[in-house]
Amino acid sequence: MISRHQRIVFWCLVGCILAMGTLLFVERQRARDRIVALADATPLDAPYSTTESVTLDLANDSDGSITATTRPIALPGEVTARARALLEHLLAEYALPGSPHPLQSGAAVDDVFLLPLPLVGHSGGATAATSALVASNDPNALQPQNPGGELAVINLRSSFVNAHPSGVEVESLTLMSIIGTLHTNLPQIEQIRFLVDGQPRETLAGHADLLRTYPSKDTTAQAQTSVAP
Amino acid sequence: MNLAQKSATACLLAIATHRCSAQTTTTPAQISAAPKSTTTIPALPTSPFNRTTVLLDPAHGGSDSGSRISDSILEKDITMSLAFKLRSLLAARGFTVVMTRDSDAATQADTPNPLRLDDRAGIANRAHPVACLLLHATAAGNGVHIYRSELEPIPNEVNETPWLTAQAAWVTQSEKLQKLLGQALTRARVPLVLSRASVRPVDSLTCPALVVELAPKGSDSSSLTDERYQQHVAGAIAAALVFWQNQAQPPVRLAPVPTPSTPKKGAQP
Numbered sequence: 001m002i003s004r005h006q007r008i009v010f011w012c013l014v015g016c017i018l019a020m021g022t023l024l025f026v027e028r029q030r031a032r033d034r035i036v037a038l039a040d041a042t043p044l045d046a047p048y049s050t051t052e053s054v055t056l057d058l059a060n061d062s063d064g065s066i067t068a069t070t071r072p073i074a075l076p077g078e079v080t081a082r083a084r085a086l087l088e089h090l091l092a093e094y095a096l097p098g099s100p101h102p103l104q105s106g107a108a109v110d111d112v113f114l115l116p117l118p119l120v121g122h123s124g125g126a127t128a129a130t131s132a133l134v135a136s137n138d139p140n141a142l143q144p145q146n147p148g149g150e151l152a153v154i155n156l157r158s159s160f161v162n163a164h165p166s167g168v169e170v171e172s173l174t175l176m177s178i179i180g181t182l183h184t185n186l187p188q189i190e191q192i193r194f195l196v197d198g199q200p201r202e203t204l205a206g207h208a209d210l211l212r213t214y215p216s217k218d219t220t221a222q223a224q225t226s227v228a229p
Numbered sequence: 230m231n232l233a234q235k236s237a238t239a240c241l242l243a244i245a246t247h248r249c250s251a252q253t254t255t256t257p258a259q260i261s262a263a264p265k266s267t268t269t270i271p272a273l274p275t276s277p278f279n280r281t282t283v284l285l286d287p288a289h290g291g292s293d294s295g296s297r298i299s300d301s302i303l304e305k306d307i308t309m310s311l312a313f314k315l316r317s318l319l320a321a322r323g324f325t326v327v328m329t330r331d332s333d334a335a336t337q338a339d340t341p342n343p344l345r346l347d348d349r350a351g352i353a354n355r356a357h358p359v360a361c362l363l364l365h366a367t368a369a370g371n372g373v374h375i376y377r378s379e380l381e382p383i384p385n386e387v388n389e390t391p392w393l394t395a396q397a398a399w400v401t402q403s404e405k406l407q408k409l410l411g412q413a414l415t416r417a418r419v420p421l422v423l424s425r426a427s428v429r430p431v432d433s434l435t436c437p438a439l440v441v442e443l444a445p446k447g448s449d450s451s452s453l454t455d456e457r458y459q460q461h462v463a464g465a466i467a468a469a470l471v472f473w474q475n476q477a478q479p480p481v482r483l484a485p486v487p488t489p490s491t492p493k494k495g496a497q498p
Contacts, residue, residue, distance in 0.1 A: 061369060064422065166296030166304070167367040168376060168442050172426040202346055202429050206288075206295050206304075207365065209427040212393050 372420025
């Protein structure tokens with residue numbers, strides 16, 4: 001015969017076991033949710049801000065003009081990522097049907113690097129701790145116009161360059177469009193250079209110079225003069 | 230060092246390598262941009278300037294066909310054809326015409342090596358011509374498009390110039406030549422576009438230099454191969470160059486700016 005208090009103790013223990021089982025189950029679910037939430041937050045893309053109004057300098061082959069056009073675009077906050085995203089949006093505009101400056105679709109910009117001017121190099125010790133930053137002795141070295149001026153190095157993809165239409169005007173308009181858009185949106189950029197797959201290349205598609213350093217400027221002002229007979 | 234830093238370093242190395250290679254391709258004919266200085270810089274004798282020599286550069290050639298005007302028309306053939314017509318007209322007017330290529334194959338003299346754009350500039354700079362015309366062709370637009378360098382002009386020429394900006398001292402002359410050619414083509418009732426562009430190797434030329442791009446007569450791109458159209462344009466250009474040969478003025482050539490030397494230790498004033 002089981003006494004009453006033993007039955008009470010038995011059922012209390014059963015209750016405790018069930019409560020602990022439930023608690024373990026709930027905590028396990030919470031832990032799983034936390035891990036899933038952490039996995040979702042893994043940064044796959046640069047953090048984008050909300051959509052903002054961005055000015056793109058768009059080229060038009062029919063009259064050889066560059067026109068400033070506003071587009072609502074979400075851009076990352078980090079400057080280098082912002083410059084790259086800006087150029088990708090700009091060149092994607094030209095891949096749309098009916099574009100006045102048609103270019104092939106696809107990724108065009110591999111990287112954009114922003115380097116503070118004047119360019120400096122390491123000299124002196126064998127290790128980073130003992131070496132010193134020195135400016136170039138070359139009087140023709142790139143110099144900033146204003147404090148904080150930067151050189152933008154745009155590394156284009158060869159797939160984009162090889163598919164670019166050939167011609168003085170069409171190639172110049174592509175470069176002017178890129179330069180004008182960077183000038184408008186990132187005023188700290190003073191000079192711009194181009195690489196293709198990380199290497200210097202003479203021309204874009206046989207005409208426009210890719211070796212020179214272009215000054216960042218408003219390219220909408222550079223109008224061409226057309227004279228009808 | 231993370232990936233971004235490595236990539237940026239690679240970029241810097243590429244640029245530095247290019248700057249070095251650009252400087253090693255310098256020819257003796259090139260001259261340099263004038264550094265700003267308040268000191269008096271002696272003027273050197275002006276470089277030889279052949280008023281009866283014109284340089285024609287039919288762009289592309291060989292494996293480089295330029296832009297494809299249509300399925301059967303290539304830019305390199307149009308530029309060659311226009312150059313031959315221009316050469317005949319200029320020779321008839323007493324000019325000595327130097328061409329960077331006179332056949333489809335664009336190779337260096339006496340070698341099978343392909344003619345690079347820097348080689349073309351070297352040929353032009355050694356000839357010291359009164360005008361350098363870089364001939365191109367396009368299916369876009371109509372008439373003739375004339376471009377001059379985008380470099381900012383500098384007033385004088387200094388004896389040591391960066392190769393990639395040698396044209397800077399000549400931009401003013403190039404602009405005058407552009408206007409003169411524009412007037413001649415307008416009189417010949419050819420639609421005209423005057424603009425600025427950085428087209429290799431115009432920025433490395435030490436002469437009044439223009440890019441002359443032949444576009445179709447109307448909307449039909451096959452008019453680029455029209456012999457009469459090419460002859461008409463070449464005639465207008467040749468007539469303008471006759472006027473130009475007496476107007477061209479080479480920029481004043483200055484000695485390089487002396488670099489300030491540091492005083493030796495122990496030197497007495």
